[in-house]
Structures are given as structure tokens and as C-alpha cells.
Amino acid sequence: MTRTLLTGNAAAAWGARLARAEYVPAFPITPQTEIIEKLGGWIDAGEMDGRMVTLESEHSMITAAGAAAAAGVRVFSATSSQGLLYGMEMIYTVAGWRAPFVLVNVSRGLATPLTLESDHNDVLAARDSGFLQIHCSTCQEVLDSVLIAYRLAEDARVRLPVIVNLDGFYLSFTREPVAIPDPETARRFLPPPDPERAHFRASRPISQAVAVLGGGPYSYFRYEIHRAAQNALSVYGEVADAFAAAFGRSHGLFESYRTDDAEIVFFMMGSFATKAKAAVDCLRADGWSAGLLRPRLLRPYPDAEIAAALAGTRGVAVVDQNLSIGKGGVLYTELASALAARRDASPVLVSFIGGLGGRDIGAEEFFEMAAVTRKAAQEGRAPEPRLLYTATELREMRKLQSIALRERHQIGEIPPARRASARPEREERP
Amino acid sequence: MTETAFRRMNDLPSTHLLGGGTAMCAGCGGLQAIQEVYDVLGKNTVFVNAAGCMTLLSIYPFTPFRGSWLYTAMASAPAGAQGVRDALDILVEKGRIPPEENVQVVVLTGDGAAYGMGVSATSGAIDRNLDFLYICYDNEGYGNTGQQYSEATPHAARTATSSGPRGYPGYKKDLFSIWAAHRPAYVATVIGAEPLDLARKIETAARVRGPRLILALAPCPTGWDFEPRDTIEIGRLAVRTGVWPLKECVDGQVVHTKVRRPRLPVEEYLKRQGRFEHLFAPERKPEILDEIQARVDAYWQRVE
Amino acid sequence: MYCIRLHGRGGQGMKTASRILGSAFFEEGFEVQDAPRYGAERRGAPIFAYVRAARRPILERGIIRRPDLVVVADETLVPVSAAGVVQGVGPYTVLLIHSAEAPAVWKRRLKLGGEVFTLPVAPEDRADVPLIGASCAGAAARLVGEISRDALEEAIRSELVGMRAEVVAENLERALGAYDRLAPHAGCVREGDAEGVGPFESPDWIDLPFEDARISAPDIHAGGTSVQVRTGLWRTMRPLIDLEHCHRCAWVCSTFCPDGAIRVDDAGAPQIDYDHCKGCLVCVAVCPPHAIHAIPEEQAADAAAAENAA
Incomplete structure (x- = not known):
């Protein structure tokens, strides 16, 4: 095992290499492209025994990935944002083929407006597809999760493709120390694909992905996918244990950071969750009882386990780096439904939408979210969902609008700049 | 010809696979052509299918194929073929399956996919010199949804979405030339009604490697309105x-494989189909009929 | 934790500089995070990269708001507000700038509380190979004081692997030269304090109001608004037209300028719009009588200042 500095993209490529991916259908899209460039470089240099084909679209890329996986080879692919959406028909389709492979998604906000920076609306659009989803918060986790994902996907009790998600820029282009497992240990952890899974042989014809007539057979096949995804919860536990035994790193269904006695818990996914950890450390240092719960496995969703982990928590600040237009945060909605099944544990949930399109979340915003959530817990009542957006940002927005709109009076009210002295004293100090 | x-x-x-x-x-002209094609190709094949009438060949748990089948989606059957072809090559190369287990990869689509939504994936696959056979059953409209016009619909045909007195205003796209412009291994037009010509072309197509198109005009009693x-x-x-020239293209050279002299007037073809009925009744539309005839004549003048 | 920001222009090797510095810290046993900050900008446009290094796992992410050390490859970026060179600079922030002017001048000009050091700009910094990045990395390594000469050298070799031997040698020379030059100031950068909650300014969150779609869709209701973007700030070399030698052809430089930044006046004389000229020097290359030449931007600024003084 070597420890070296890798970007999240390079870590993803290393995961595919150590998993001995044999086939890589590809299509470039920012901020993912570095992954396929890296793999292409290794294959060209003879360092990796694989075949890479650049298709003419993500729709074709995911089709080819699913078809090759169905034919029995180990497939890796990667995409992002608009690319994932362009391939969305096939995301749903190949999941139903029960053809296991791993797709890395480098999260990036969706148009419109077009952006290059990160949020989770892209990967959440694939939420209901039948792909399992693992969400990463560090570059190390990206590499490890790709290996875990193959073993999970190929398990006979699951047989579903898996998306491993990392955030654009904050992970994709950021280098961090990453321990690269040695190939032999990786080989022992992840054996070659089951030769019995090779389809389309001359002697063993198969008609795959066949149409059905009527809701009965349809319901059967769809619900079986659901059952397989549910199986993935317990299978994941086994795989994570095996991973920890092999490599000494634990990656549970979710990460609990200082939650044991926490009254206030941040609930959020992805790389910004490490910022929440830093905030938790600061809050703890000042006597706050705060923690973080970070879902890793979003599909299947570990309802019972998450609800159990939050038993005893008084307030949860759910920070959604996504926006379901017309509804709000997706994590918030899902957590509420997970908790609704339990009568004993009912922390107050406060919904925050933050980090859209890569918008940073400052330390002081974490502190403020903690304060708001604690107040809500004390009062037993949650405030309205809050977009993390400041008057300063709106003033900047007005400047842009004054250029974009011919008539200055069209641009709407400009919030006054806050004067430090005018700021009311904060009430709750620890 | 070899x-x-x-x-x-x-x-x-005389027995069918x-x-x-x-x-x-x-009376499906497409199925009739596929019967003939399958007899020549044999069962060591995987048919990779795009959405269209033939998707319903396999309805769980029934399939007419003796070999394999994979349904993909409307736009990306050639990409599915890419994945299967590459995977089989990898498996054979690595000795994970013996060479005799290898199969020919065949894309099967209607004209909706072949002329429209699937062109990008097809062009990409040809460009990558994918070793596959593409069979298009061309019934000149979106047949499976009730015969709306497609990019393969001929001029003046009445369809569910061109039901005016002059029928479809556009002209049939020249898919043969679009393929030929990519310089693939083989391109041919066929029709089930000329089985010897069809069999020889499938025979040729099965012999060569690389991208190959068999474009089969598929008379469609339901969509074209005939018995x-x-x-x-x-x-x-x-x-x-x-109207339907039988031809093939090898190494950029186009050869007509069956030339009928003298040609019958196009009216003989048109008047047998309900979709062109409005050209004859309630009154004859000579300007449209003349234009169709002139276009056919001009084509043959160019090639003869 | 050390928080270091490196400012330069696209093409000056700031990403490589941040990686060299990151790798050098890593060699010394630090936990490290390094990243470039990309935008839509191109060669010559302001960019920055950053490095965090600590003896503990790094949880913080994203751009560095309060740097302990700011390294500036190109002094002409300082007045460019979009470059944000002095953003978040506090009383203990150390500034290293490549400039011919004295540290005291910069300290006074920018009203800085922290220490300021300068390194001279070498002529080869305008060359194709961006050696100035190596200089930035070497200087930063020494000012931090935690990085040995060997670790720096090792980091440069590992980051430049695959480059020609003479390129690596030149980079080593520049980086180690900067490193040695700043020996008297080794360790003058102090790690930012680990932040507790302490007294913090609560964010000025607002409730975003509904606004009419005519306003709130990303549409621009006017033409040519891009002229408000001063892409002239990307320029490091300034084309100058010698009107005495100009043939008054009235079209060559003007037609071939990719940015449409040369207009020909009624007398047939071309004029360069320096607000938007990016300094690509196509005009220099295409002028038939070679009546356009280029000079370094700061030289032009000096000349202008001298003219004003006179």
C-alpha cells in the first residue's frame, strides 16, 4: 500500500484499475474527463489490461456499458451532470437488465442556468432508477467505494449496477492523501467476475431484457429489482466488513461523527460534510453538543438504521445540496419519511438548502444552522426551510442584473448593506 | 459476385429457423424478410434490438429466436452491439469462452430508429468500424404506434400525422447513401419479395467484417393499407x-443487383395501397403522380 | 494548519506550483490538500490555486478565505479586483510578490500589517515555460520553514515527471534559488489558529423573494454587454503600432485581430483598444511592414507613468 496525493478523479481511476475493469465505455464531460484520460493513458501504456471505447454520447455509453456487463465482463464508466441526464433512459433500462457494473458520477449542477460546479441534483435524478448509490466525502473514500461497489454489484443477492458519487471540483480536482491498496489485496477482496455470468454464448442462447404484457409480470420484475436493492443493505454490511478486514478502513452505511450524545446533528452528504465535521469540532470545543450523520449509501436507503442512529437527538439540521423544485430538499423529505415510521424518536428537522452550483458554505453558516436548529429543538417547532443565501449575494446579483437588464428599475429591490454596529446581539451563546 | x-x-x-x-x-413484410435473413445468418447470433414493431417479437416468456436477443432502447442499439461485441472479444481473447462460443452481433431496428433517433449511434458505430450487421426493416413510418410519418416516409403518402389531401410533403431520406458515405464494409438494399437477391446479400454480409447494413423495404399491410x-x-x-432499387455498395462502388427493363409505371405500385388512395380519388392528382414518376425516372437515368 | 494561496495568470503554472508545494509538505509528513481554482478564464486571465497543510486530517474545503501566506506570481494582478489577491489578508498574513519594487512600497501601498517579501522578475518568466511557478513554490516552501531543500527538490522531480531533463533542471534552479534567497526569513509564516466558534458574525441570510420571470430567468436583455469585461487585464505583452511605418493598408491587423480590438480610423490609421486587447500578438505576426511590435506590459506601465510625471 502506498500513500500519495491524488485528486478525486485519479482516485476513481485507481479504483477502476485495482478492480481490474476490463471494459471502459467513455464520453468526456467536465469535471469527469480526467478519469477516462487517466484510464486511457494506463491502457495505452500497457499498465492496465482493459479496453476503452469512446462512444458518441452518454446514452450510447451507458448502453454499451450495460450490454458488456450483461455479456459478462467487468465494466467501468464515468459521467457527470448533463451527461448522466442524457443517458438517463439507459440508466433506468440497464438497471433492469440486472447487469452489474460501476458508474462514477462527478456531481455537477444541472442546467438551466448551465454551470460547471457541484451539487447533487444530477445524481439524485437517478435516485429511483435501480442503480445503487454510494456518496463519498473524501478522495480516499472514492477509491475505496469503487472497490466496494463492484463487490456489492456483483453479489448474486444484488446484481445491480452502482453509482459512486463524488463532488466536482471539491473532490474531483482536489488532491488529498490517498492510500492506494496493493493489487494483490485488491484481487483477494474482489475476485474475478463469475464466469457463469457470461451471456450470449452460441451454446447458451438467452433473450434478455424482454418486453412484458400486463401489469402483473411488470410488477413482479420491478419489485424484484427493489428486493435486490433492499438486499444490498445487509450485503453492504458484509462487504464493508470484508473491506475493513482487508484494508483497515471502515465505510459504513453512513458515517456518524460525534453523534453519540449529540443534541444537534448535521445531516448531509458529500464533500461538504467534512466542513460540517470541522464545524462540529469547533462547536464541541465551545461546549455545544453537536455531531454529524452523513449517509453514504443513499440507495438502498437505510431507514431503520438512520432512525435508530438519530434516537435521542433533539434537532437535526438537514443540509440539502440539491433542490427538488416545488418541494424542497430531497434528503429532508427522505429523512422525514424514515423517522415517520418510528414513534419513539422524533427530533425536530430543520431544512437548509445550501451549496447549489458549488456555492460554498462558510463555517459561520454551520454555526448559525446549529443555533437555529437548537432553538427549533427547544421550541419543538421547525422554522421554514432556509436557502443559504445572503443579502451580500443578492446585492452582487443585482449588479449582474443591472448589466443584463436594460431597464435598471426592473431589477428589484436591493437589500441594504448591513452595518456591523446595527447587528443585533446574538441571543444564544453556549 | 463471389x-x-x-x-x-x-x-x-425450405424449413425455417x-x-x-x-x-x-x-402479412408483415418485415417479418417475412427477417425470416429469410435469419435462415441465412443462423442461430449463432445475438440480435440487439431498438424500439419498434420487432421489439414485440420477444414478449416474456416467449421468443422466436434460437440464438440470443437483447432489447436496448430506441436510440442506441448500435451502442448495445458495441458493448456485446467488445465483451465477447475480451472473453474470447482472455480464454474465458472458447472461440466456437462466439456469435455474430446483429442490430435489428425499424426505420424510426434507423433513419431518425438512432442515426447518431449508428454513425458512431460505423466510424469505430464496429464489426456488426445492421438490419433495418423499413416500413416507412412509425408502425408500432399507428403509422405516423417518419424520416423514411415517401412523398405524398398518407400517414396518421399526414392525413391531408396531399399526404406527406417531405421525401424519403436516402439512408443507403448516408451509410455509404461512411465507407463501411457493406451496404445493401433488399426486399423479402426477392428472396434470392436477399439471400445472396445476407451471405455476402455474413462473410465480411466491419459495419454492414441490410436495408429491407418492409411492405406493411397495416400501415400502408393493403390486404x-x-x-x-x-x-x-x-x-x-x-421505386425500391435493389443494390449494394462495396468499397464505395454501388452496383444494382436487379434491374428491371422496362420499368412499370409507379402508379402500378401506388394504386395498390390505401396510403396513396388520395392520389387517385375522389379525383386524380396528376401533378403529384407525375412528380413521383419523374423522381424515379431521374434516379434511374443517373445510375444507368 | 497552513493556508496558502498562490495567485498568477493562466499559463504561469500556478497549479503546478500548488502541487509542488503540496507534495513537498506531504514529503515532510503533513496532511495536505491542494487544488487549482478554475474558471471560464483562459491564458493570461487571473487564476489562483491553494494549499492546506496540517499535522492533522484536514476537514476544511474549498477556497481559502483567510490565508496565512499569499504568493503573487505577477504584480500586475494586484490592482485587478477580480484576482482577489488581498482578499482575507489579515495582520499576520505574509505576502510574497514577484516585483522590482521594494517590500516597503507594497506594504505601504496595500496597507498590510504582515511581512512582505519580494523576488525579482526574471526575463525568462515571459517565456513559454512558466518558471515563475517554480519560484513561487520554492519561496513559499522556505517562508513556511517546514520544508527541507531535499523535500522541495523531490517534490519538483515528482511533479514534473515526464518533462525534458533541461526543463526539470531549470525549474529546480529557479525553485531552489528562491528557496535559498529567502533563507533569512525561514519560518516567518505562522499557522492560522484552529477556529473555535468564538464570536462570529452570523450570516446575513435573507429570504429570496419571488421575482417575475422576465427578471429571474438567466436572460440578457441587451446586446454587446461583454464590452464591460476588461479582458485587457489578461495581457502580459502589449502590442504597439508604429504609425510611421504603418502602410495604412486599413485592414490586415484589424481583420485578423480575434477580439476585434483594432479599429481603423478615418485616416486609415489602426488603433488598438487596450481595454479588450488580450495580448495574443496576432497583429504583430501578420503586419506586412512589421510596424507592430510588443513590449512587456509593466514596461508599458512604467513608460506611461514616466509620461504622466513629465
């Missing part, structure tokens, strides 16, 4: 009037 096993009609297979019991319409028993007759007329 050695062929199909010199006379008697050389054609593709199973009966499918959901295709009675199912007339399928073969309509097909023959398409050839004898010169």
Missing part, C-alpha cells in the same frame, strides 16, 4: 416500378 450457395430458388431453405407465434401483424395477402406482390411492384 461463390454463392444461392444460385436458384431451389437453393433457398425463426419460431412462429409472434405478435407481428398477419395482407398482397405483401409479396406489393414488394415485387416496388422493385419492378423502380
